Amino acid sequence: MAQEDIFKKLVAHCKEYGYVFQSSEIYDGLGAVYDYGQMGVELKNNIKKYWWDSMVKLHENVVGLDSAIFMHPTIWKASGHVDAFNDPLIDNKDSKKRYRADVLIEDQLAKYEEKMNKEVKKAAKRFGESFDEKQFRETNPRVLANQEKWNNLHTRFSDALNDNDLAELKKIIEDEGIVCPISGSRNWTDVRQFNLMFSTEMGSTAEGASKIFLRPETAQGIFVNYLNVQKTGRMKIPFGIAQIGKAFRNEIVARQFIFRMREFEQMEMQFFVRPGTELDWFEKWKTTRMKWHRALGFGDDNYRFHEHEKLAHYANAAVDVEYKFPFGFKEVEGIHSRTDFDLSQHEEYSGKKIRYYDPELGESYVPFVVETSIGVDRMFLQVVSASYCEDQLEKDTRVVLKLPPVLAPVKLAVMPLVKKDGLPEKAREIIDDLKFDFNCQYDEKDSIGKRYRRQDAIGTPFCVTVDHQTNEDNTVTIRYRDTMQQERVAIADLGKIIGEAVSYKGLFGRL
Numbered sequence: 001m002a003q004e005d006i007f008k009k010l011v012a013h014c015k016e017y018g019y020v021f022q023s024s025e026i027y028d029g030l031g032a033v034y035d036y037g038q039m040g041v042e043l044k045n046n047i048k049k050y051w052w053d054s055m056v057k058l059h060e061n062v063v064g065l066d067s068a069i070f071m072h073p074t075i076w077k078a079s080g081h082v083d084a085f086n087d088p089l090i091d092n093k094d095s096k097k098r099y100r101a102d103v104l105i106e107d108q109l110a111k112y113e114e115k116m117n118k119e120v121k122k123a124a125k126r127f128g129e130s131f132d133e134k135q136f137r138e139t140n141p142r143v144l145a146n147q148e149k150w151n152n153l154h155t156r157f158s159d160a161l162n163d164n165d166l167a168e169l170k171k172i173i174e175d176e177g178i179v180c181p182i183s184g185s186r187n188w189t190d191v192r193q194f195n196l197m198f199s200t201e202m203g204s205t206a207e208g209a210s211k212i213f214l215r216p217e218t219a220q221g222i223f224v225n226y227l228n229v230q231k232t233g234r235m236k237i238p239f240g241i242a243q244i245g246k247a248f249r250n251e252i253v254a255r256q257f258i259f260r261m262r263e264f265e266q267m268e269m270q271f272f273v274r275p276g277t278e279l280d281w282f283e284k285w286k287t288t289r290m291k292w293h294r295a296l297g298f299g300d301d302n303y304r305f306h307e308h309e310k311l312a313h314y315a316n317a318a319v320d321v322e323y324k325f326p327f328g329f330k331e332v333e334g335i336h337s338r339t340d341f342d343l344s345q346h347e348e349y350s351g352k353k354i355r356y357y358d359p360e361l362g363e364s365y366v367p368f369v370v371e372t373s374i375g376v377d378r379m380f381l382q383v384v385s386a387s388y389c390e391d392q393l394e395k396d397t398r399v400v401l402k403l404p405p406v407l408a409p410v411k412l413a414v415m416p417l418v419k420k421d422g423l424p425e426k427a428r429e430i431i432d433d434l435k436f437d438f439n440c441q442y443d444e445k446d447s448i449g450k451r452y453r454r455q456d457a458i459g460t461p462f463c464v465t466v467d468h469q470t471n472e473d474n475t476v477t478i479r480y481r482d483t484m485q486q487e488r489v490a491i492a493d494l495g496k497i498i499g500e501a502v503s504y505k506g507l508f509g510r511l
Protein backbone atom coordinates (compact mmCIF):
# COMPACT_ATOMS: atom_id res chain seq x y z
CA MET A 1 0.00 0.00 0.00
CA ALA A 2 1.27 3.50 -0.82
CA GLN A 3 2.77 5.36 2.13
CA GLU A 4 0.26 8.19 1.66
CA ASP A 5 -2.65 5.77 2.01
CA ILE A 6 -1.12 4.31 5.16
CA PHE A 7 -0.78 7.81 6.56
CA LYS A 8 -4.43 8.60 5.81
CA LYS A 9 -5.46 5.40 7.56
CA LEU A 10 -3.27 6.25 10.53
CA VAL A 11 -4.93 9.67 10.90
CA ALA A 12 -8.38 8.05 10.75
CA HIS A 13 -7.28 5.40 13.26
CA CYS A 14 -6.05 8.06 15.70
CA LYS A 15 -9.49 9.65 15.63
CA GLU A 16 -11.50 6.44 15.77
CA TYR A 17 -9.70 5.10 18.82
CA GLY A 18 -9.52 8.30 20.90
CA TYR A 19 -5.92 9.29 20.25
CA VAL A 20 -6.22 12.63 18.42
CA PHE A 21 -9.20 14.83 17.54
CA GLN A 22 -9.38 17.97 15.45
CA SER A 23 -9.78 20.93 17.82
CA SER A 24 -13.27 22.51 17.92
CA GLU A 25 -14.55 19.81 15.60
CA ILE A 26 -18.24 20.53 16.17
CA TYR A 27 -17.55 24.06 14.87
CA ASP A 28 -15.80 22.63 11.78
CA GLY A 29 -12.38 22.68 13.39
CA LEU A 30 -9.56 25.15 13.89
CA GLY A 31 -6.63 24.87 11.48
CA ALA A 32 -3.53 23.06 12.71
CA VAL A 33 -4.81 22.76 16.29
CA TYR A 34 -5.55 19.33 17.76
CA ASP A 35 -6.85 17.77 20.96
CA TYR A 36 -5.61 14.52 22.48
CA GLY A 37 -8.32 12.03 23.45
CA GLN A 38 -8.53 9.45 26.21
CA MET A 39 -5.81 7.27 24.68
CA GLY A 40 -3.72 10.10 23.25
CA VAL A 41 -3.27 11.85 26.56
CA GLU A 42 -1.92 8.66 28.14
CA LEU A 43 0.55 8.05 25.30
CA LYS A 44 1.63 11.69 25.41
CA ASN A 45 2.19 11.53 29.17
CA ASN A 46 4.25 8.34 28.76
CA ILE A 47 6.42 9.97 26.08
CA LYS A 48 6.95 12.96 28.35
CA LYS A 49 7.89 10.70 31.25
CA TYR A 50 10.40 8.83 29.06
CA TRP A 51 12.04 12.14 28.11
CA TRP A 52 11.84 13.78 31.55
CA ASP A 53 13.22 10.83 33.47
CA SER A 54 15.99 10.21 30.94
CA MET A 55 17.07 13.85 31.34
CA VAL A 56 16.43 14.65 34.98
CA LYS A 57 16.62 11.28 36.75
CA LEU A 58 19.50 9.80 34.75
CA HIS A 59 21.69 12.92 34.76
CA GLU A 60 22.75 14.17 38.16
CA ASN A 61 23.58 17.55 36.65
CA VAL A 62 20.26 18.15 34.86
CA VAL A 63 17.37 19.69 36.82
CA GLY A 64 13.82 20.63 35.85
CA LEU A 65 11.86 23.85 35.50
CA ASP A 66 8.29 24.92 34.73
CA SER A 67 8.30 28.53 33.60
CA ALA A 68 5.24 30.59 32.60
CA ILE A 69 4.05 30.94 29.02
CA PHE A 70 3.62 34.71 29.40
CA MET A 71 6.92 36.53 29.77
CA HIS A 72 8.17 40.10 29.70
CA PRO A 73 7.92 41.33 26.08
CA THR A 74 11.53 42.55 26.06
CA ILE A 75 12.63 38.91 26.30
CA TRP A 76 11.52 38.38 22.70
CA LYS A 77 13.32 41.51 21.56
CA ALA A 78 16.50 40.30 23.28
CA SER A 79 16.22 36.77 21.90
CA GLY A 80 15.89 38.07 18.34
CA HIS A 81 12.41 36.64 17.83
CA VAL A 82 10.72 40.02 17.26
CA ASP A 83 13.10 40.85 14.43
CA ALA A 84 14.16 37.49 13.04
CA PHE A 85 11.62 34.75 13.80
CA ASN A 86 10.24 34.83 10.28
CA ASP A 87 9.24 32.50 7.49
CA PRO A 88 9.71 33.47 3.84
CA LEU A 89 6.23 33.41 2.29
CA ILE A 90 5.04 33.45 -1.28
CA ASP A 91 1.47 33.57 -2.68
CA ASN A 92 0.15 32.06 -5.85
CA LYS A 93 -1.88 34.79 -7.56
CA ASP A 94 -4.31 32.36 -9.21
CA SER A 95 -5.20 30.04 -6.33
CA LYS A 96 -4.60 32.79 -3.71
CA LYS A 97 -2.87 30.10 -1.65
CA ARG A 98 0.10 31.00 0.53
CA TYR A 99 3.24 28.83 0.79
CA ARG A 100 6.58 28.86 2.51
CA ALA A 101 9.15 29.55 -0.20
CA ASP A 102 11.76 27.40 1.54
CA VAL A 103 9.33 24.46 1.80
CA LEU A 104 8.50 24.65 -1.91
CA ILE A 105 12.23 24.43 -2.69
CA GLU A 106 12.82 21.64 -0.17
CA ASP A 107 9.99 19.68 -1.83
CA GLN A 108 11.72 20.17 -5.17
CA LEU A 109 14.98 18.81 -3.71
CA ALA A 110 13.04 15.82 -2.39
CA LYS A 111 11.66 15.22 -5.89
CA TYR A 112 15.20 14.89 -7.31
CA GLU A 113 16.09 12.52 -4.46
CA GLU A 114 12.97 10.49 -5.16
CA LYS A 115 13.86 10.20 -8.85
CA MET A 116 17.35 8.91 -7.97
CA ASN A 117 15.96 6.44 -5.46
CA LYS A 118 13.46 5.13 -8.02
CA GLU A 119 16.27 4.42 -10.49
CA VAL A 120 18.23 2.63 -7.77
CA LYS A 121 15.21 0.57 -6.74
CA LYS A 122 14.50 -0.47 -10.33
CA ALA A 123 18.12 -1.49 -10.92
CA ALA A 124 18.31 -3.38 -7.63
CA LYS A 125 15.29 -5.41 -8.72
CA ARG A 126 16.80 -6.05 -12.15
CA PHE A 127 20.30 -7.08 -10.98
CA GLY A 128 19.31 -8.90 -7.80
CA GLU A 129 22.08 -9.98 -5.42
CA SER A 130 24.93 -8.79 -7.64
CA PHE A 131 23.71 -5.17 -7.49
CA ASP A 132 26.33 -2.66 -6.36
CA GLU A 133 24.41 0.46 -5.33
CA LYS A 134 27.47 2.68 -4.86
CA GLN A 135 28.81 1.91 -8.32
CA PHE A 136 25.38 2.37 -9.86
CA ARG A 137 24.94 5.79 -8.27
CA GLU A 138 28.39 6.85 -9.48
CA THR A 139 27.90 5.76 -13.09
CA ASN A 140 24.24 5.71 -14.13
CA PRO A 141 23.63 8.74 -16.40
CA ARG A 142 20.07 9.38 -15.18
CA VAL A 143 21.12 9.27 -11.52
CA LEU A 144 24.10 11.51 -12.25
CA ALA A 145 21.95 14.05 -14.08
CA ASN A 146 19.52 14.27 -11.17
CA GLN A 147 22.36 14.40 -8.67
CA GLU A 148 23.81 17.38 -10.52
CA LYS A 149 20.45 19.15 -10.49
CA TRP A 150 20.15 18.42 -6.77
CA ASN A 151 23.66 19.74 -6.05
CA ASN A 152 23.13 22.96 -7.99
CA LEU A 153 19.78 23.63 -6.41
CA HIS A 154 21.06 22.82 -2.95
CA THR A 155 23.97 25.25 -3.27
CA ARG A 156 21.78 28.06 -4.61
CA PHE A 157 19.19 27.45 -1.91
CA SER A 158 21.73 27.43 0.97
CA ASP A 159 23.35 30.62 -0.31
CA ALA A 160 19.99 32.37 -0.64
CA LEU A 161 19.00 31.39 2.90
CA ASN A 162 22.33 32.43 4.38
CA ASP A 163 22.22 35.79 2.58
CA ASN A 164 18.54 36.27 3.44
CA ASP A 165 18.07 36.90 -0.27
CA LEU A 166 14.30 36.82 -0.82
CA ALA A 167 14.53 37.83 -4.49
CA GLU A 168 16.84 34.87 -5.14
CA LEU A 169 14.37 32.49 -3.44
CA LYS A 170 11.67 33.68 -5.85
CA LYS A 171 14.07 33.33 -8.79
CA ILE A 172 14.86 29.73 -7.76
CA ILE A 173 11.14 28.91 -7.65
CA GLU A 174 10.72 30.38 -11.13
CA ASP A 175 13.85 28.77 -12.58
CA GLU A 176 12.87 25.36 -11.25
CA GLY A 177 9.40 25.73 -12.77
CA ILE A 178 7.73 25.02 -9.42
CA VAL A 179 3.95 25.18 -9.78
CA CYS A 180 1.18 25.77 -7.25
CA PRO A 181 -0.27 22.35 -6.33
CA ILE A 182 -3.80 23.85 -6.40
CA SER A 183 -3.88 26.03 -9.53
CA GLY A 184 -0.97 24.39 -11.36
CA SER A 185 0.25 27.88 -12.31
CA ARG A 186 3.62 29.64 -11.92
CA ASN A 187 2.04 33.01 -11.24
CA TRP A 188 3.88 33.90 -8.00
CA THR A 189 4.08 37.07 -5.88
CA ASP A 190 7.39 38.28 -4.43
CA VAL A 191 8.72 36.47 -1.37
CA ARG A 192 8.34 38.36 1.91
CA GLN A 193 9.03 37.72 5.58
CA PHE A 194 6.26 36.91 8.04
CA ASN A 195 6.73 36.85 11.83
CA LEU A 196 5.46 33.66 13.45
CA MET A 197 4.73 34.89 16.95
CA PHE A 198 1.17 35.22 18.26
CA SER A 199 0.53 38.26 20.41
CA THR A 200 -2.13 39.24 22.90
CA GLU A 201 -2.71 42.01 25.41
CA MET A 202 -2.10 41.91 29.13
CA GLY A 203 -3.88 44.40 31.40
CA SER A 204 -7.49 45.37 31.99
CA THR A 205 -7.93 48.59 29.99
CA ALA A 206 -7.06 49.29 26.41
CA GLU A 207 -4.79 52.18 27.45
CA GLY A 208 -3.07 50.28 30.24
CA ALA A 209 -2.68 47.03 28.34
CA SER A 210 0.66 45.98 26.96
CA LYS A 211 1.35 43.70 24.03
CA ILE A 212 2.82 40.37 25.03
CA PHE A 213 3.68 37.28 23.01
CA LEU A 214 2.76 33.64 23.36
CA ARG A 215 6.15 31.95 23.59
CA PRO A 216 7.32 30.37 20.32
CA GLU A 217 9.83 28.17 22.24
CA THR A 218 10.16 27.17 25.88
CA ALA A 219 13.92 27.80 25.85
CA GLN A 220 13.73 31.51 26.78
CA GLY A 221 12.00 30.62 30.06
CA ILE A 222 15.09 28.57 30.87
CA PHE A 223 17.56 31.32 29.92
CA VAL A 224 15.88 33.97 32.04
CA ASN A 225 15.85 31.57 35.02
CA TYR A 226 19.47 30.52 34.59
CA LEU A 227 20.70 32.57 37.56
CA ASN A 228 17.80 31.52 39.82
CA VAL A 229 18.43 27.81 39.23
CA GLN A 230 22.22 28.02 39.27
CA LYS A 231 22.26 29.90 42.57
CA THR A 232 19.46 28.15 44.45
CA GLY A 233 20.50 24.71 43.21
CA ARG A 234 24.21 25.48 43.75
CA MET A 235 24.76 24.10 40.25
CA LYS A 236 28.29 23.75 38.89
CA ILE A 237 29.04 24.03 35.20
CA PRO A 238 28.47 21.88 33.17
CA PHE A 239 24.79 21.53 34.09
CA GLY A 240 21.44 21.47 32.34
CA ILE A 241 17.88 22.74 32.86
CA ALA A 242 15.04 20.74 31.31
CA GLN A 243 11.51 21.90 30.66
CA ILE A 244 8.34 20.58 29.02
CA GLY A 245 5.69 23.05 27.94
CA LYS A 246 3.46 24.58 25.31
CA ALA A 247 4.76 26.75 22.49
CA PHE A 248 2.84 28.67 19.82
CA ARG A 249 3.69 29.56 16.24
CA ASN A 250 1.47 31.09 13.60
CA GLU A 251 2.51 28.48 11.03
CA ILE A 252 1.28 29.32 7.55
CA VAL A 253 1.95 25.97 5.99
CA ALA A 254 0.37 23.70 8.52
CA ARG A 255 0.04 20.19 7.19
CA GLN A 256 0.66 16.51 7.82
CA PHE A 257 -1.65 16.23 10.79
CA ILE A 258 0.15 16.91 14.09
CA PHE A 259 3.54 17.34 12.40
CA ARG A 260 3.25 21.13 12.15
CA MET A 261 0.82 22.73 14.57
CA ARG A 262 0.04 26.25 15.74
CA GLU A 263 -0.14 25.17 19.39
CA PHE A 264 2.25 22.39 20.32
CA GLU A 265 4.44 21.13 23.12
CA GLN A 266 8.22 21.10 23.39
CA MET A 267 10.67 19.19 25.59
CA GLU A 268 13.79 21.33 25.75
CA MET A 269 17.03 21.11 27.67
CA GLN A 270 19.65 23.86 27.83
CA PHE A 271 23.07 22.59 28.86
CA PHE A 272 25.38 25.33 30.20
CA VAL A 273 29.07 24.78 29.54
CA ARG A 274 32.46 26.46 29.69
CA PRO A 275 33.18 28.53 26.53
CA GLY A 276 35.33 26.57 24.11
CA THR A 277 33.93 23.18 25.20
CA GLU A 278 30.55 23.61 23.51
CA LEU A 279 31.32 21.64 20.35
CA ASP A 280 32.46 18.60 22.37
CA TRP A 281 29.24 18.77 24.36
CA PHE A 282 27.29 19.19 21.13
CA GLU A 283 28.74 15.88 19.88
CA LYS A 284 28.01 14.16 23.22
CA TRP A 285 24.38 15.28 23.22
CA LYS A 286 23.99 14.21 19.59
CA THR A 287 25.02 10.68 20.58
CA THR A 288 22.89 10.65 23.74
CA ARG A 289 19.78 11.83 21.93
CA MET A 290 20.14 9.42 19.03
CA LYS A 291 20.41 6.54 21.51
CA TRP A 292 17.23 7.75 23.23
CA HIS A 293 15.33 7.57 19.94
CA ARG A 294 16.76 4.23 18.86
CA ALA A 295 16.11 2.57 22.24
CA LEU A 296 12.41 2.44 21.32
CA GLY A 297 13.25 -0.21 18.73
CA PHE A 298 11.71 1.32 15.61
CA GLY A 299 14.75 0.39 13.48
CA ASP A 300 18.11 2.19 13.47
CA ASP A 301 17.93 2.86 9.72
CA ASN A 302 14.80 4.94 10.18
CA TYR A 303 16.83 7.73 11.81
CA ARG A 304 19.46 10.06 10.44
CA PHE A 305 21.16 13.35 11.26
CA HIS A 306 20.57 16.31 8.99
CA GLU A 307 22.98 19.23 9.05
CA HIS A 308 21.26 22.63 8.76
CA GLU A 309 21.52 24.52 5.45
CA LYS A 310 21.42 27.75 7.38
CA LEU A 311 22.42 28.27 10.99
CA ALA A 312 19.89 30.12 13.14
CA HIS A 313 20.97 33.56 14.30
CA TYR A 314 22.10 32.14 17.66
CA ALA A 315 23.94 28.93 16.66
CA ASN A 316 27.49 27.88 15.78
CA ALA A 317 26.50 24.25 15.07
CA ALA A 318 23.11 22.64 14.50
CA VAL A 319 21.75 19.28 13.50
CA ASP A 320 18.31 17.69 13.28
CA VAL A 321 17.41 14.17 14.23
CA GLU A 322 15.17 13.02 11.38
CA TYR A 323 12.79 10.08 11.39
CA LYS A 324 11.44 8.31 8.33
CA PHE A 325 7.74 9.20 8.51
CA PRO A 326 5.33 7.77 5.90
CA PHE A 327 5.83 11.11 4.07
CA GLY A 328 9.64 10.89 4.15
CA PHE A 329 12.55 11.74 6.47
CA LYS A 330 11.56 14.76 8.58
CA GLU A 331 12.85 16.58 11.65
CA VAL A 332 11.78 15.33 15.07
CA GLU A 333 14.40 17.03 17.20
CA GLY A 334 16.89 19.87 16.88
CA ILE A 335 20.26 19.92 18.63
CA HIS A 336 21.91 23.34 18.63
CA SER A 337 25.07 24.85 19.95
CA ARG A 338 23.61 28.27 20.83
CA THR A 339 26.88 29.89 21.95
CA ASP A 340 26.49 32.60 24.63
CA PHE A 341 24.04 34.46 22.39
CA ASP A 342 20.91 34.27 24.53
CA LEU A 343 22.47 34.87 27.95
CA SER A 344 24.55 37.77 26.59
CA GLN A 345 21.50 39.32 25.00
CA HIS A 346 19.55 39.05 28.26
CA GLU A 347 22.51 40.64 30.10
CA GLU A 348 22.40 43.54 27.73
CA TYR A 349 18.62 44.04 27.65
CA SER A 350 18.01 43.45 31.40
CA GLY A 351 21.11 45.26 32.63
CA LYS A 352 21.72 42.34 35.06
CA LYS A 353 24.97 40.37 35.11
CA ILE A 354 24.39 36.77 34.01
CA ARG A 355 27.73 35.14 34.74
CA TYR A 356 29.23 32.03 36.25
CA TYR A 357 32.27 32.16 38.50
CA ASP A 358 34.36 29.14 37.54
CA PRO A 359 36.42 28.17 40.61
CA GLU A 360 38.76 25.98 38.54
CA LEU A 361 39.64 28.82 36.16
CA GLY A 362 39.35 31.55 38.78
CA GLU A 363 37.30 33.72 36.39
CA SER A 364 33.73 34.64 35.50
CA TYR A 365 32.13 34.19 32.11
CA VAL A 366 28.81 33.99 30.30
CA PRO A 367 28.25 30.23 29.84
CA PHE A 368 27.81 28.72 26.38
CA VAL A 369 24.75 26.58 25.74
CA VAL A 370 24.02 23.33 23.96
CA GLU A 371 20.31 22.78 23.47
CA THR A 372 18.28 19.67 22.72
CA SER A 373 14.75 20.47 21.59
CA ILE A 374 12.10 17.95 20.64
CA GLY A 375 8.41 18.38 19.91
CA VAL A 376 6.14 16.13 22.00
CA ASP A 377 3.56 16.02 19.22
CA ARG A 378 6.11 15.13 16.55
CA MET A 379 7.47 12.41 18.80
CA PHE A 380 3.89 11.19 19.27
CA LEU A 381 3.47 11.07 15.48
CA GLN A 382 6.75 9.17 15.18
CA VAL A 383 5.59 6.61 17.75
CA VAL A 384 2.17 6.02 16.22
CA SER A 385 3.49 5.90 12.63
CA ALA A 386 6.15 3.38 13.63
CA SER A 387 3.61 1.28 15.54
CA TYR A 388 0.67 1.19 13.13
CA CYS A 389 0.48 -2.24 11.45
CA GLU A 390 -2.00 -4.10 9.32
CA ASP A 391 -1.22 -7.78 9.96
CA GLN A 392 -2.38 -10.17 7.30
CA LEU A 393 -3.90 -13.19 9.07
CA GLU A 394 -5.23 -16.41 7.57
CA LYS A 395 -8.82 -15.20 7.22
CA ASP A 396 -8.63 -11.45 7.61
CA THR A 397 -6.48 -8.47 8.52
CA ARG A 398 -5.97 -7.15 12.02
CA VAL A 399 -5.05 -3.53 12.72
CA VAL A 400 -2.68 -3.32 15.61
CA LEU A 401 -0.67 -0.55 17.24
CA LYS A 402 2.58 -2.27 18.16
CA LEU A 403 3.51 0.43 20.65
CA PRO A 404 6.52 -0.17 22.87
CA PRO A 405 4.73 -1.63 25.93
CA VAL A 406 6.24 1.02 28.21
CA LEU A 407 4.48 3.75 26.20
CA ALA A 408 1.15 1.97 25.66
CA PRO A 409 -1.82 3.87 27.18
CA VAL A 410 -3.43 0.72 28.58
CA LYS A 411 -1.07 -1.99 29.81
CA LEU A 412 -3.57 -4.77 30.27
CA ALA A 413 -7.20 -5.56 29.60
CA VAL A 414 -8.93 -8.01 31.93
CA MET A 415 -11.83 -9.94 30.41
CA PRO A 416 -14.26 -12.42 31.95
CA LEU A 417 -15.00 -15.14 29.39
CA VAL A 418 -18.71 -14.87 30.24
CA LYS A 419 -20.75 -12.39 32.26
CA LYS A 420 -21.75 -14.89 34.95
CA ASP A 421 -20.52 -17.64 37.30
CA GLY A 422 -18.48 -15.16 39.36
CA LEU A 423 -16.06 -14.47 36.46
CA PRO A 424 -16.73 -10.68 36.29
CA GLU A 425 -16.10 -10.44 40.06
CA LYS A 426 -12.83 -12.34 39.70
CA ALA A 427 -11.74 -10.04 36.84
CA ARG A 428 -12.53 -6.99 38.98
CA GLU A 429 -10.45 -8.46 41.82
CA ILE A 430 -7.46 -8.75 39.48
CA ILE A 431 -7.87 -5.14 38.37
CA ASP A 432 -8.21 -3.93 41.95
CA ASP A 433 -4.91 -5.59 42.73
CA LEU A 434 -3.00 -4.31 39.66
CA LYS A 435 -4.50 -0.87 39.04
CA PHE A 436 -2.06 0.96 41.32
CA ASP A 437 0.86 -0.17 39.16
CA PHE A 438 -0.66 -0.37 35.69
CA ASN A 439 -3.35 1.31 33.64
CA CYS A 440 -5.97 -1.49 33.31
CA GLN A 441 -9.18 -1.80 31.34
CA TYR A 442 -12.14 -4.05 32.12
CA ASP A 443 -13.99 -5.41 29.08
CA GLU A 444 -16.89 -7.89 29.09
CA LYS A 445 -18.77 -6.86 25.92
CA ASP A 446 -18.83 -8.98 22.70
CA SER A 447 -16.93 -12.15 21.89
CA ILE A 448 -13.37 -12.62 23.15
CA GLY A 449 -12.11 -12.32 19.56
CA LYS A 450 -13.73 -8.90 19.12
CA ARG A 451 -12.40 -7.77 22.47
CA TYR A 452 -8.85 -8.81 21.48
CA ARG A 453 -9.15 -6.78 18.27
CA ARG A 454 -10.32 -3.71 20.14
CA GLN A 455 -7.31 -3.95 22.44
CA ASP A 456 -4.94 -4.55 19.48
CA ALA A 457 -6.26 -1.38 17.86
CA ILE A 458 -5.39 0.75 20.88
CA GLY A 459 -2.07 -1.04 21.42
CA THR A 460 -2.71 -2.87 24.71
CA PRO A 461 0.23 -5.28 25.10
CA PHE A 462 -1.55 -7.83 27.36
CA CYS A 463 -5.04 -9.30 27.51
CA VAL A 464 -5.90 -11.42 30.52
CA THR A 465 -8.87 -13.75 30.26
CA VAL A 466 -10.68 -15.10 33.31
CA ASP A 467 -12.49 -18.41 32.71
CA HIS A 468 -14.05 -21.21 34.76
CA GLN A 469 -10.69 -22.78 35.49
CA THR A 470 -9.70 -19.51 37.19
CA ASN A 471 -12.23 -20.18 39.94
CA GLU A 472 -10.62 -23.56 40.55
CA ASP A 473 -6.89 -22.83 40.43
CA ASN A 474 -6.39 -19.03 40.32
CA THR A 475 -4.81 -19.12 36.87
CA VAL A 476 -5.72 -17.05 33.80
CA THR A 477 -4.70 -16.94 30.14
CA ILE A 478 -2.46 -14.09 29.13
CA ARG A 479 -2.43 -13.16 25.45
CA TYR A 480 0.50 -11.27 23.96
CA ARG A 481 -0.46 -8.53 21.48
CA ASP A 482 2.36 -8.88 18.94
CA THR A 483 2.57 -12.67 18.66
CA MET A 484 -1.07 -13.33 19.62
CA GLN A 485 0.25 -16.30 21.62
CA GLN A 486 -1.48 -17.27 24.82
CA GLU A 487 -0.30 -19.03 27.93
CA ARG A 488 -1.73 -20.06 31.25
CA VAL A 489 -0.22 -18.25 34.22
CA ALA A 490 -0.95 -17.82 37.91
CA ILE A 491 -2.76 -14.62 38.84
CA ALA A 492 -0.03 -14.09 41.42
CA ASP A 493 2.58 -13.87 38.60
CA LEU A 494 0.77 -11.25 36.49
CA GLY A 495 2.33 -8.27 38.24
CA LYS A 496 5.84 -9.56 37.63
CA ILE A 497 5.27 -10.53 33.97
CA ILE A 498 3.67 -7.23 33.06
CA GLY A 499 5.93 -5.16 35.28
CA GLU A 500 9.07 -6.40 33.56
CA ALA A 501 7.68 -5.72 30.09
CA VAL A 502 6.48 -2.19 30.76
CA SER A 503 9.27 -0.89 32.97
CA TYR A 504 11.09 2.34 32.13
CA LYS A 505 14.13 0.75 33.75
CA GLY A 506 14.27 -1.81 30.93
CA LEU A 507 14.15 0.99 28.38
CA PHE A 508 16.78 3.05 30.20
CA GLY A 509 19.02 -0.01 30.19
CA ARG A 510 19.34 0.50 26.43
CA LEU A 511 20.58 4.09 26.73
Ligand code: GAP
Pocket residue numbers: 216217218219249251258259260261262264265266268331332333334371373374375376377378379
Ligand atom coordinates in the same frame (compact mmCIF):
# COMPACT_ATOMS: atom_id res chain seq x y z
N1 GAP B 1 14.41 26.19 21.01
C1 GAP B 1 14.78 25.74 19.72
C2 GAP B 1 13.64 25.46 18.87
O1 GAP B 1 12.51 25.76 19.18
P1 GAP B 1 12.97 24.38 16.58
O2 GAP B 1 13.80 23.54 15.66
O3 GAP B 1 12.27 25.55 16.03
O4 GAP B 1 13.98 24.81 17.74
C3 GAP B 1 12.32 22.32 18.03
O5 GAP B 1 11.91 23.44 17.30
C4 GAP B 1 11.35 21.17 17.86
O6 GAP B 1 10.03 21.59 18.17
C5 GAP B 1 11.26 20.65 16.42
O7 GAP B 1 12.28 19.71 16.16
C6 GAP B 1 9.89 20.01 16.41
O8 GAP B 1 9.93 18.71 16.96
C7 GAP B 1 9.09 20.90 17.35
N2 GAP B 1 8.30 21.87 16.58
C8 GAP B 1 8.70 23.06 16.09
N3 GAP B 1 7.69 23.68 15.47
C9 GAP B 1 6.62 22.86 15.55
C10 GAP B 1 5.27 22.94 15.11
N4 GAP B 1 4.81 24.00 14.46
N5 GAP B 1 4.44 21.90 15.38
C11 GAP B 1 4.88 20.82 16.06
N6 GAP B 1 6.14 20.70 16.51
C12 GAP B 1 7.01 21.70 16.27
